[in-house]
Amino acid sequence: MASSLTLSGVTAGYGAVHVLEDVSIAVPAGATVALLGTNGNGKSTLMKCVMGLVRPSAGSIVAEIDGVRHELVGRSTEAIVALGIGFVPEGRRLFPKLTVTENLMLGAFRAAARPEIARNLDFCFETFPRLRERAGQLAGSMSGGEQQMVALARALMSAPRILLIDEPSVGLAPVLVRRTIDKIRELKDSRQLTVLMAEQNFTQAIRIADQGYVIVHGRIAFEGASAEALNNNELIRKFYLGM
Amino acid sequence: MDLSLGLFGNAIVSGLLLGGFYAAVTIGISISFGMLDIANIAHPAFIVLGSYGAWYANSRFGVDPLIASVVLMPAFYLLGAGIYQLYYHAFERRGDASLRGLAFFFGLLFITEVGLILVFGVDYRLVRAPYIGPSLYLGALEFPLRLLVPFLASLAMVGLLWLYLSRSFTGRAILAVAQDAEALRILGADPVRIKRIAFALSIATTSLAGAILIVIQPVEPSIGRDYIGRVFAIAVLGGLGSFAGTVVAAILLGIMESLTATFYGPSWSPAIAFGFLLLALAVKPSGMFGR
Numbered sequence: 001m002a003s004s005l006t007l008s009g010v011t012a013g014y015g016a017v018h019v020l021e022d023v024s025i026a027v028p029a030g031a032t033v034a035l036l037g038t039n040g041n042g043k044s045t046l047m048k049c050v051m052g053l054v055r056p057s058a059g060s061i062v063a064e065i066d067g068v069r070h071e072l073v074g075r076s077t078e079a080i081v082a083l084g085i086g087f088v089p090e091g092r093r094l095f096p097k098l099t100v101t102e103n104l105m106l107g108a109f110r111a112a113a114r115p116e117i118a119r120n121l122d123f124c125f126e127t128f129p130r131l132r133e134r135a136g137q138l139a140g141s142m143s144g145g146e147q148q149m150v151a152l153a154r155a156l157m158s159a160p161r162i163l164l165i166d167e168p169s170v171g172l173a174p175v176l177v178r179r180t181i182d183k184i185r186e187l188k189d190s191r192q193l194t195v196l197m198a199e200q201n202f203t204q205a206i207r208i209a210d211q212g213y214v215i216v217h218g219r220i221a222f223e224g225a226s227a228e229a230l231n232n233n234e235l236i237r238k239f240y241l242g243m
Numbered sequence: 244m245d246l247s248l249g250l251f252g253n254a255i256v257s258g259l260l261l262g263g264f265y266a267a268v269t270i271g272i273s274i275s276f277g278m279l280d281i282a283n284i285a286h287p288a289f290i291v292l293g294s295y296g297a298w299y300a301n302s303r304f305g306v307d308p309l310i311a312s313v314v315l316m317p318a319f320y321l322l323g324a325g326i327y328q329l330y331y332h333a334f335e336r337r338g339d340a341s342l343r344g345l346a347f348f349f350g351l352l353f354i355t356e357v358g359l360i361l362v363f364g365v366d367y368r369l370v371r372a373p374y375i376g377p378s379l380y381l382g383a384l385e386f387p388l389r390l391l392v393p394f395l396a397s398l399a400m401v402g403l404l405w406l407y408l409s410r411s412f413t414g415r416a417i418l419a420v421a422q423d424a425e426a427l428r429i430l431g432a433d434p435v436r437i438k439r440i441a442f443a444l445s446i447a448t449t450s451l452a453g454a455i456l457i458v459i460q461p462v463e464p465s466i467g468r469d470y471i472g473r474v475f476a477i478a479v480l481g482g483l484g485s486f487a488g489t490v491v492a493a494i495l496l497g498i499m500e501s502l503t504a505t506f507y508g509p510s511w512s513p514a515i516a517f518g519f520l521l522l523a524l525a526v527k528p529s530g531m532f533g534r
């Protein structure tokens with residue numbers, strides 16, 4: 001069954017620093033939504049709000065999972081993960097001194113993911129054959145591209161219904177960015193995920209996005225209902241792509 | 244058999260068995276210091292508390308000291324959980340854990356010692372058990388049961404702990420928590436809870452380690468101080484957080500001390516052993532089995 005995510009009027013910041021101002025975003029069931037914006041505009045902060053790592057001062061964040069609505073604001077991160085919301089954080093945040101397999105096993109910490117652990121591990125190794133070859137290697141000694149694979153695979157191990165990915169392209173060579181983005185689409189289809197992806201790489205992100213939001217200084221500056229609409233938007237061409 | 248060869252063999256054997264004892268007293272430090280970055284210098288004081296637990300059960304009810312210590316483990320676990328909770332709220336949460344945390348554990352060390360003195364006095368205490376006294380012989384080699392039984396108990400404890408840490412979800416989270424607590428949180432594990440469990444486990448080991456100590460030698464309240472340097476040295480030499488490394492380092496130190504004591508006299512053994520430790524660390528600072 002389908003799962004969706006809706007943010008309404010979310011305002012958040014860090015102490016006296018205001019970062020998000022009245023942000024509303026809808027991630028419909030089964031869609032891939034791109035959150036576009038350059039450095040420091042609040043993409044990561046928005047994802048942290050969803051994950052319960054930053055608490056909004058106003059607004060609501062509702063996840064509808066298998067037909068049940070859950071208000072996320074006020075819940076602990078552990079409780080939000082337990083609902084089936086997975087997160088690939090900025091900078092990947094692997095455990096450098098644990099092996100690839102140990103990292104992946106930790107992805108299955110949430111109770112609902114444990115019974116399917118063998119199947120999910122198999123799936124991850126099939127999706128990223130390189131990880132099977134490197135199963136015993138310490139995550140910290142892997143290349144940037146391999147680490148991104150581990151981070152994606154680790155999030156999949158939690159058997160999420162909704163997946164948040166913060167800047168998957170960061171630090172990767174152009175060819176790897178392309179491959180990673182393709183992989184995300186492939187995973188979304190095979191695992192029937194609902195995806196919210198933050199990206200600075202506009203051209204790559206809209207290849208797989210069904211819809212997109214452009215965030216500027218913590219406000220939604222443009223909402224594109226399709227990749228087409230985003231591509232043809234004057235505002236984006238002018239301010240975001242600098243054309 | 245040649246006399247000095249026999250001496251040599253027996254020194255190795257008793258060093259090996261002594262190493263089992265060192266592994267038991269160090270394994271908790273391997274968890275708290277090696278995996279959680281908590282410098283619990285009061286650890287040996289809790290070991291002495293464990294000795295008194297075993298002694299009390301043994302002298303009062305005639306229970307075997309090792310079995311008594313296993314029965315008492317849950318109480319030590321709860322004590323550890325309580326201490327961690329206090330430590331977390333007072334220091335770790337505010338991010339100034341290192342130096343003030345050290346003062347906190349120094350305080351715990353004194354409180355435990357003074358408490359034991361007030362309740363039990365400063366006399367040496369010892370326990371009775373059927374394995375204290377007799378020995379097994381393998382040719383010219385002597386295996387005193389008072390060392391062999393604790394050695395086996397120690398290895399069993401370390402082995403079970405290692406199984407738990409490497410096979411269970413909570414165990415793997417314990418291995419990860421010092422590397423990136425927030426990353427653990429976004430996988431659905433509360434890092435504070437994970438650390439509390441781990442620290443509580445480290446204190447639970449002091450129950451059995453204390454019983455092992457009092458089986459091997461008589462105990463008085465401040466005897467734990469003799470071991471503070473040794474336990475940290477073994478934990479570092481083994482490679483922080485590595486159980487296999489801890490056991491190997493403990494056995495090496497045991498053998499080294501025993502050989503020195505046999506051939507040069509007991510007063511030399513700490514100096515030689517520590518000299519070796521420093522040398523080994525100069526060659527490989529991450530320890531023998533450090534990742």
Ligand SMILES: Nc1ncnc2c1ncn2[C@@H]1O[C@H](COP(=O)(O)OP(=O)(O)OP(=O)(O)O)[C@@H](O)[C@H]1O
Pocket residue numbers: 014017019037038039040041042043044045046090200
């Ligand atoms: N922990 C924090 N404390 C104070 N301010 C913060 C904190 N984290 C982020 N900020 C500020 O919030 C603003 C938005 O940061 P955020 O990380 O959400 O941006 P971003 O869009 O993800 O940028 P990037 O593309 O560089 O990752 C920035 O001005 C940043 O300095």
Ligand SMILES: [Mg+2]
Pocket residue numbers: 043044045090166167
């Ligand atoms: Mg960011």
